[in-house]
Amino acid sequence: MSFFKKLKEKITKQTDAVTEKFKDGLTKTRDSFSGRVNDLVARYRKVDEDFFEELEEILIQADVGFETVMELIEELKMEVKRQNIQDPAEVQGVISEKLVEIYQGGEDETSRLNIQAEGLTVLLFVGVNGVGKTTTIGKLAHKFKVEGKKVVLAAGDTFRAGAIEQLEVWGERVGVDVIKQGAGSDPAAVMFDAVQAAKSRNADILICDTAGRLQNKVNLMKELEKVKRVIEREVPNAPHEVLLVLDATTGQNALIQAKTFKEATNVSGIVLTKLDGTAKGGIVLAIRNELGIPVKFVGLGEKMDDLQEFDAEQYVYGLFADLVEKEEIE
Amino acid sequence: MAFEGLADRLQSTMQKIRGKGKVSEADVKEMMREVRLALLEADVNFKVVKEFVKKVSERAVGQEVLKSLTPGQQVIKVVKEELTNLMGGEESKIAVSNRPPTVIMMVGLQGAGKTTTTGKLANLLRKKYNRTPLLVAADIYRPAAIKQLETLGKQLDMPVFSLGDQVSPVEIAKQAIAKAKEDHHDYVLIDTAGRLHVDEALMGELKEIKELANPNEIFLVVDAMTGQDAVNVAASFNEQLGLTGVVLTKLDGDTRGGAALSIRSVTNTPIKFIGLGEKLDALESFHPERMASRILGMGDVLTLIEKAQENVDEEKAREMEKKMRTASFTLDDFLEQLGQVRNMGPLDELLKMMPGANKIKGLNNMQIDEKQITHVEAIIQSMTKEEKIHPEIITAGRRKRIAKGSGTSVPEVNRLLKQFEDMKKMMKQMTGMQQKGKKKGKKKGGFNLPFNPFQ
Ligand SMILES: Nc1nc2c(ncn2[C@@H]2O[C@H](COP(=O)(O)OP(=O)(O)OP(=O)(O)O)[C@@H](O)[C@H]2O)c(=O)[nH]1
Numbered sequence: 208m209s210f211f212k213k214l215k216e217k218i219t220k221q222t223d224a225v226t227e228k229f230k231d232g233l234t235k236t237r238d239s240f241s242g243r244v245n246d247l248v249a250r251y252r253k254v255d256e257d258f259f260e261e262l263e264e265i266l267i268q269a270d271v272g273f274e275t276v277m278e279l280i281e282e283l284k285m286e287v288k289r290q291n292i293q294d295p296a297e298v299q300g301v302i303s304e305k306l307v308e309i310y311q312g313g314e315d316e317t318s319r320l321n322i323q324a325e326g327l328t329v330l331l332f333v334g335v336n337g338v339g340k341t342t343t344i345g346k347l348a349h350k351f352k353v354e355g356k357k358v359v360l361a362a363g364d365t366f367r368a369g370a371i372e373q374l375e376v377w378g379e380r381v382g383v384d385v386i387k388q389g390a391g392s393d394p395a396a397v398m399f400d401a402v403q404a405a406k407s408r409n410a411d412i413l414i415c416d417t418a419g420r421l422q423n424k425v426n427l428m429k430e431l432e433k434v435k436r437v438i439e440r441e442v443p444n445a446p447h448e449v450l451l452v453l454d455a456t457t458g459q460n461a462l463i464q465a466k467t468f469k470e471a472t473n474v475s476g477i478v479l480t481k482l483d484g485t486a487k488g489g490i491v492l493a494i495r496n497e498l499g500i501p502v503k504f505v506g507l508g509e510k511m512d513d514l515q516e517f518d519a520e521q522y523v524y525g526l527f528a529d530l531v532e533k534e535e536i537e
Numbered sequence: 538m539a540f541e542g543l544a545d546r547l548q549s550t551m552q553k554i555r556g557k558g559k560v561s562e563a564d565v566k567e568m569m570r571e572v573r574l575a576l577l578e579a580d581v582n583f584k585v586v587k588e589f590v591k592k593v594s595e596r597a598v599g600q601e602v603l604k605s606l607t608p609g610q611q612v613i614k615v616v617k618e619e620l621t622n623l624m625g626g627e628e629s630k631i632a633v634s635n636r637p638p639t640v641i642m643m644v645g646l647q648g649a650g651k652t653t654t655t656g657k658l659a660n661l662l663r664k665k666y667n668r669t670p671l672l673v674a675a676d677i678y679r680p681a682a683i684k685q686l687e688t689l690g691k692q693l694d695m696p697v698f699s700l701g702d703q704v705s706p707v708e709i710a711k712q713a714i715a716k717a718k719e720d721h722h723d724y725v726l727i728d729t730a731g732r733l734h735v736d737e738a739l740m741g742e743l744k745e746i747k748e749l750a751n752p753n754e755i756f757l758v759v760d761a762m763t764g765q766d767a768v769n770v771a772a773s774f775n776e777q778l779g780l781t782g783v784v785l786t787k788l789d790g791d792t793r794g795g796a797a798l799s800i801r802s803v804t805n806t807p808i809k810f811i812g813l814g815e816k817l818d819a820l821e822s823f824h825p826e827r828m829a830s831r832i833l834g835m836g837d838v839l840t841l842i843e844k845a846q847e848n849v850d851e852e853k854a855r856e857m858e859k860k861m862r863t864a865s866f867t868l869d870d871f872l873e874q875l876g877q878v879r880n881m882g883p884l885d886e887l888l889k890m891m892p893g894a895n896k897i898k899g900l901n902n903m904q905i906d907e908k909q910i911t912h913v914e915a916i917i918q919s920m921t922k923e924e925k926i927h928p929e930i931i932t933a934g935r936r937k938r939i940a941k942g943s944g945t946s947v948p949e950v951n952r953l954l955k956q957f958e959d960m961k962k963m964m965k966q967m968t969g970m971q972q973k974g975k976k977k978g979k980k981k982g983g984f985n986l987p988f989n990p991f992q
Pocket residue numbers: 334335336337338339340341342343364367370417418419420452480481482483484505506507508509513647648679731733
């Protein structure tokens with residue numbers, strides 16, 4: 208069975224609305240991306256330098272990340288040479304396969320969070336300004352609540368105007384407690400309080416919000432490290448996940464964000480937000496390729512249930528549905 | 538991962554040409570490929586890049602570069618000129634209505650920085666133009682959006698108009714303008730909710746507000762880190778609303794900010810302001826030339842110097858500028874400036890603006906602490922006059938002596954010397970691309986600064 212057939216079968220087995228929603232969110236991405244690949248293939252008679260140059264552009268337009276694109280193109284060129292491919296249509300299969308390979312990283316990784324069967328699980332959210340940390344925390348709290356877990360939120364953004372209130376509104380919406388101190392107080396102190404509160408209330412999950420910070424602000428990154436240390440000290444093996452939130456509209460800078468936040472807080476996963484827009488979020492490909500950080504969730508809107516677990520196959524399927532179907536017909 | 542600036546990219550081509558002593562059209566083509574890559578890496582939209590490169594190629598092949606003895610510099614010059622032109626002039630003027638109040642609408646994607654920028658603009662209008670703006674909370678969707686603007690209003694001690702989140706934004710805008718007239722506010726700044734350009738319902742709402750409020754300015758607020766999608770967003774907002782200006786936020790980060798070029802070229806609307814921080818005074822005029830340098834990875838020398846001037850006395854700043862430019866910078870100068878630099882504010886921010894600084898490994902982890910500064914000071918103070926001017930004479934024996942004299946260790950002395958050399962090399966880069974022997978390629982890390990021994 209061909210690679211794509213396998214992929215498709217696996218997807219169709221996951222019948223629920225999740226797949227649909229995921230696909231919906233990605234249609235815009237998919238249409239333009241695979242549309243352009245098809246277009247490219249149709250226009251070229253020969254696989255030559257110009258062909259590759261344009262392919263490069265298609266990938267770059269998806270914000271895949273420059274170095275990843277270059278590597279990919281190199282590999283493709285080699286493959287084309289090895290298999291002695293002359294016809295652009297044949298390259299198509301190789302292109303998709305390579306991309307899937309990068310997404311999957313060889314192993315069958317799941318996007319499951321590291322949730323403790325017993326005792327408190329602490330999740331720490333980090334990221335630059337305005338990417339969707341607080342909103343994602345609201346959505347995730349809702350998801351856990353529905354699963355019957357007891358959730359507590361920590362209002363660790365004491366800096367931005369209205370940040371505490373924003374989290375409180377989410378707390379009310381979802382029906383979970385929010386631990387806070389006044390605006391301007393020390394975020395590490397808030398975390399300390401929150402951990403104690405979560406413990407004494409027998410919470411299953413504590414989700415910690417932090418202020419948005421640009422990764423080149425050394426002092427703010429130090430502050431974040433301190434926040435993490437407090438959590439580490441108060442709960443063994445915590446935080447169980449450090450989730451970096453990335454905005455899908457972000458370009459190459461997302462790679463630097465991932466690298467720097469990883470160095471500072473040992474990021475364990477990514478949440479890719481705002482995928483309901485027209486941006487493609489292709490930079491996650493580069494991030495996985497270069498830093499090995501997996502995407503765990505994607506944000507598909509501003510509402511409580513607009514959060515989906517990331518499924519690499521679905522994501523790729525969403526991007527390449529046209530290509531997949533085409534291969535089947537052949 | 539290290540993003541190279543254009544100057545670095547052109548190095549290897551230059552080397553080849555130097556060997557041949559003549560520039561061919563093929564060489565120009567190769568250089569253009571590097572230009573293209575540099576721009577793509579900076580997030581300039583690929584279509585915009587294509588057009589741009591075509592234009593520059595024409596100029597280049599049109600003999601300007603072919604004839605030049607310094608083709609690399611010539612290419613950079615042409616590229617920078619074209620880039621600067623494309624980004625338009627400096628237009629940080631804000632409209633004034635002859636029938637007050639002047640109405641300004643802030644629009645954009647979610648999280649771009651509209652609310653913050655609304656506060657910053659109000660601050661600017663008061664400080665620079667002596668105006669009395671009314672802030673309007675017309676985001677009824679995002680949790681605590683109203684509270685956010687009210688908090689900013691409080692920080693600024695300025696009134697914020699709100700009707701809660703149960704009244705339509707159109708109605709809020711209407712009543713706010715009436716209220717502004719009544720209270721004699723000369724400006725009305727409407728903060729709207731973030732929305733996707735493809736969200737028809739919400740874009741319709743903005744059109745309605747526009748009809749009713751008849752704004753003098755509609756500012757699109759865009760995150761400077763935006764990638765290829767910037768063209769779609771900007772074009773779409775412009776088509777649907779007719780923008781009058783753009784504000785580029787979060788430029789205090791380390792993004793190249795190629796979105797600026799993309800946006801400018803698809804909307805043909807001036808970028809008026811840039812956001813340089815979260816605080817309410819972190820709004821500045823847009824300078825096309827500086828932006829061009831930044832996109833090309835040539836550092837923002839002007840802003841660096843300006844910052845220095847703000848905090849250091851002017852004469853010394855000029856001196857520093859000159860020394861940096863000519864790279865005639867001794868350890869003594871370094872020592873003297875150490876104190877000055879300490880007063881200039883966050884050192885990491887300053888360093889980021891220096892050419893090549895984006896490649897400095899470890900800059901992200903850099904931390905300036907008093908004790909470590911003292912170490913560096915002690916090391917330099919333990920050197921002889923001669924050693925400070927010609928550090929290359931410092932032999933192993935001398936190093937031992939210096940370490941002993943300063944109460945530090947030989948490795949610490951070595952590190953300082955090594956990094957001082959590297960820094961001088963980097964400073965040379967600022968003057969152009971004269972420096973030789975640097976190989977192109979994925980050289981991770983690159984330079985280190987003498988500031989690094991603080992680590
Ligand atoms: N369309 C869309 N909007 C989103 C998504 N996630 C968050 N947002 C919106 O993005 C904006 C910023 O979200 P926040 O949750 O406040 O972001 P943050 O990272 O906490 O921001 P700071 O704390 O200021 O750094 C809000 O308007 C959210 O409603 C998403 O998946 N899709």
